Amino acid sequence: MNMSAVQLFPALADSSFAIRHSSFPLAVGFITPAFAIAGVLLVAIPIAIHLLNRRRFKTIDWAAMQFLLAAMRKNRRRVQFEQWILLATRCALIALAGLALARPLGCDGSKLASLVGAGSAAVHVIVIDNSYPMAYEAGRADAPTQLDQARKLAGEIVSRLQSGGDSVVLITAGAPARFVIAKPSYDLQAVVDAINRVPQAYTGADLSGALTLAQQVAVEEVNQPSRVLHIITDASTSAWRGNDAASIEAIGPQLASRYRVRTYNLSTPDQSNNAVLDVAPVAGLVRTRFANDFRATARAYGATVESSLVWKIGDETLPQTSSSTLTTQSLPVTQSNVQLRTGGPAVMSVSLAAQDKLPIDNTRYRTVDVAAEMKVLLVEGRRGTSPLDGSAAFLELALAPPASSGATPGVRTTTSYIKPERISDIELSSRVLGDYRAIMISDVAQISAPVAEQLEKYVRQGGTVVWFMGEQVQRESYNTTLVPRGLLPGPLTQRQTSTGYTFAFNPSGNNHPLLGAFANSENSGLSTAQVFTYWQISPKEDLKIERVLSFSGTQSPGDVAVSVQALGDGRVVFFASTADAEWTNLPAKPAYVALIHEIVAGTVAGTERWMNRTVGQRIDIPSGVILNGAPVVRAQQSGANTPADIPLEQITRADGTRVWSSAPIDKPGVYNVISGERSIPVSVNLPTDSADVRPLNNDAVRAALGNIDIEATGAELPAVADASPQGNDFGWSVMTIVLILLGVECFLAMRFSHERVA
Secondary structure (H helix, E strand, C coil), X not given: CCCCHHHHCHHHCCCCCHHHHCCCCCCEEECCHHHHHHHHHHCHHHHHHHHHHHHCCCXXXXXXXXXXXXXXXXXXXXXXXXXXXXXXXXHHHHHHHHHHHHCEEECCCCHHHHHHCCEECCEEEEEECCCHHHHCECCCCCCCEHHHHHHHHHHHHHHCCCCCCCEEEEEECECCCEEEEEEEECCHHHHHHHHHCCCCCCCCECHHHHHHHHHHHHHHCCCCCCEEEEEEECCEHHHHCCCCHHHHHHHHHHHHCCCEEEEEECXXXXXXXXXXXXXXXXXXXXXXXXXXXXEEEEEEECCCEEECEEEEECCEECCCCCCEEECCCCCCEEEEEECXXXXXXXXXXXXXXXXXXXXXXXEEEEEEEEECCEEEEEEECCCCCCXXXXXXXXXXXXXXXXXXXXXXXXXXXXXXXXEEEEEEHHHHHHCCHHHCCEEEEECCCCCCHHHHHHHHHHHHCCCEEEEECCCCCCHHHHHHHCHHHCCCCCCEEEEEEEEEEXXXXXXXXXCCHHHHHHCCCCCCCCCCCEEEEEEEECCCHHHCCEEEEEECCCCCCCCEEEEEEEECCEEEEEECXXXXXXXXXXXXXXXHHHHHHHHHHHHHHHHXXXXXXXXXXXXXXCCCCCCCCCCEEEECCCCCCCCCCEEEEEEECCCCCEEEEEXXXXXXXXXXXXXXXXXXXXXXXXXXXXXXXXECCHHHHHHHCCCCCEEEECCCCCCCCCCCCCCEECHHHHHHHHHHHHHHXXXXXXXXXXXXXX
16 A cells, blocks of 8 residues: 555645645655554554463462462552553554654654754656767866766765665666666765766767656656656757757656756857768769769857868868858858779768867768779660660660770770670579669560569669660569569559650759759750650559659650659669650650769669768668678777777568678767778768757756746756755654664563562
8 A cells, every 4th residue: 555645644735745845844754655554553463462461371279379469469550550561662663663664754844854853865866968969168177078067966966965865866868868777776876986987978869768767767756755857968959959849848747747857057158069960972973083072061050150171082181172151051062073083982071170169070971982883784675686776775875885986996895984784684583683783674574573572682782773664564564573572663554655745854943863963954855855655653652752753744744754762772763664765765865874874873872871870870781792701890090988899790680681780889980891801981970960059048948848847057056955855754763763662672571570579
């Protein structure tokens, strides 16, 4: 049976902190009321023994006893009085022992509290934000960073608690929020040691998760009528007004109903931060022998700053971009015409020339997989006697145009980085698909189930498949084998034929990123190309199809002409018409070659996705990556707190593929996946949504918590400690009385056992 202070005193039921606000001379509740009830019930034991002892003996008169009975009658009243004293002492001893174990609580204002000097008793839940913005250098001599000050402040809070009465739960708010001490601990020195070991995390703040854990503690410790929640935070905008703002506001009133909430705002008035938020190639694919453009975004939160960007590829410094004034709305900066001499993974880094008080986010990394030679498999369902008769012949010319000069007679040469290989559809099943970065299938009649299964696995592991329709395509075969596997954007419905459809393309409009090369180009031919026949599809809503081009014909406006969709780590591209001139005159337009290259460059870039991670994510090596042995992950620059090697283990994904996976990476930087002689760089960056360290004032923090009643203070504790809610623990005082009564009982039992005969 559980009884709270409110249950014992119904007059206090109008407030969850009735004990704290009580003005009654004595208001008492119990932490563990069951012990008090048990003590009262056990009082019956000595009474029962007393009664049984009186009835246990049969009286037999014999001669010598007559003299003793005469003496006993003379002293009967005194003996009865002594027995009643001994019985009362024993009953009080049992009742008070139960009361002591129940740990009664009384309000601070009670006279009993002042008379007995009872100590405070409460559960203190301390939430420390240790997210990466807490590495901000605030300039305090004894606490260089905000996290250092948070540890110091939490230690001072614990030092003011009552040993043996108060208990502490410790939670960190760096994502994901977690318990450091999950169950209330009365070992305050152990709590201080745990506080001093709270690590600097490099993830964002998960205040919503931390407050949810605090709410969980309140539910589990429902018998503790006194609870205090301490929130130690830098009050940054990103932490309190980020994606979890609604959750924080919703949980605030729930916490206020169970806790006395205190916030500690560590921020400084001039707190600001500059950060590099993103760096990426403008085009999807980075190639050798081509001019590549990269784009970076840097912004300032708080005071604006004049700064330039320092660009590097590996150890090679690129030309520095011109200085600009960084604000919260700064536009991306482009580094143009970057020439890369060798293929394979390379790391691009961008740093701010101007430093600030949170330098950890002044640099951002990007691993790019530079294509020196990209193998593309062309599968044609229709072949002919001449080189241009095959259904994939125009694709081969577009991907690798012949060299204009210097060619050896009879030998086809090209300067393209793409190396196409053209085969018939019956040869597809014998190819190792993982050897190719993309597979283009043109006018193939049907795909068998085993081949479709191989294609699905290939795409899920990061490959790209491009479909072109044609006369030989069999609708039922495609709908049966390809659509269920996600290899088409939807089922083929019917063929549409007319005198000529056109593409809904506006050179100056808002087009798909794959058409970026045609922006403001009026004479590309995309808007004038005609399509005479195409396969109409019914896109599946669950596949999240991206329309690259649609038809604008009068009969079927809005039908999909070109689409792209994700499948696992790869991409599926669909062309509703043919790759050659059988159904369309697009191959004769200037846009054809550029369009095919942009499709390839924009969809094949998925191979480097696994090489770019965010702190807290795992490094998962796709099964298509060639390894020379069991891999390990090693930081390029190992610090004192960075392990030299991070082991990986093989796991099976939900789709059945096997990958090598590491533990979550907990620090930003460049890591190398090492397998034998091979080393693959992986970039690990900070989250982009936590750079805004502009501080909120205490009123804004209160509003973020749902306008609840909070006790707000700064980075220092008040001179007079008031660490516990008003509620005093009389348990030790009652136990002292129990020990005294125990001694009295022993004395009385010994004293009264020696009968005196007058």
